[in-house]
Amino acid sequence: MNRKKLQKLADSLCKSAKHFNKFEVECLIKLFNTLGVEPSDRHAVVGLDRNSFRNILHVTFGMTDDMIMDRDCFDVYDLNSDGYISREEMFHMLKNSLLKQPSEEDPDEGIKDLVEITLKKMDYDHDGKLSYADFEKAVRDENLLLEAFGPCLPDMKCGMAFEAQAFQETSDL
Structure with a gap:
């Protein structure tokens, strides 16, 4: 993705992503693109399939509970x-x-x-x-x-480590 297209997408997403600044949105877009989410054919939707998403939750965040x-x-x-x-x-x-x-x-x-x-x-x-x-x-x-009823997300320590790594690595790209 070229820089101009990245900035345009980040500007668009920043309007609705109130919890992220433009730099963070750009980093998340770059990270998303590094996950290999390009569709195999031109009619496919860009995104993660269920197995890839579950693998990220397991490997990156240590989540193993299938229900969650x-x-x-x-x-x-x-x-x-x-x-x-x-x-x-x-x-x-x-x-x-x-x-x-x-x-x-x-x-x-x-x-x-x-x-x-x-x-x-x-x-x-x-x-x-x-x-x-x-x-x-x-x-x-x-x-x-x-x-409120128990954990349903990765623990804070894993989340913070992921953010630090993601924002550092993607700013280097």
Whole structure:
């Protein structure tokens, strides 16, 4: 990709990519192009196929959980794929992601309390469950809620290492 085409694409993407500056967008475009994502024929769509994407998640970020690698964050939590994250799904995810502490208190009661707190924070339409729209609005308003029910993204250390390497290597290109 020539420099003029790269700058034009970066300018276009910067308008909607609020979390990245122009240099970062250019680096990401260069990185994307180094992944060998050119289509094999002229009618194919440019992009990563599922196996290539899973390989990047595994090798670069150490992700091995198939359920997480095959779904986006909302779908990871929507266990029965009905389009909503129910109280029961929240309870299940929180129970599996929280460390068990020895105490006289019933741990399930604490988890139920967390579910109610989460619903108050994220359930914008007050129907007792999270739709994708509820989830998206809550995460956009407070990105820490992205992993409210447990990890669904690579850990921060892997992400930071990837960013440092990607922005260094692509600026050298």
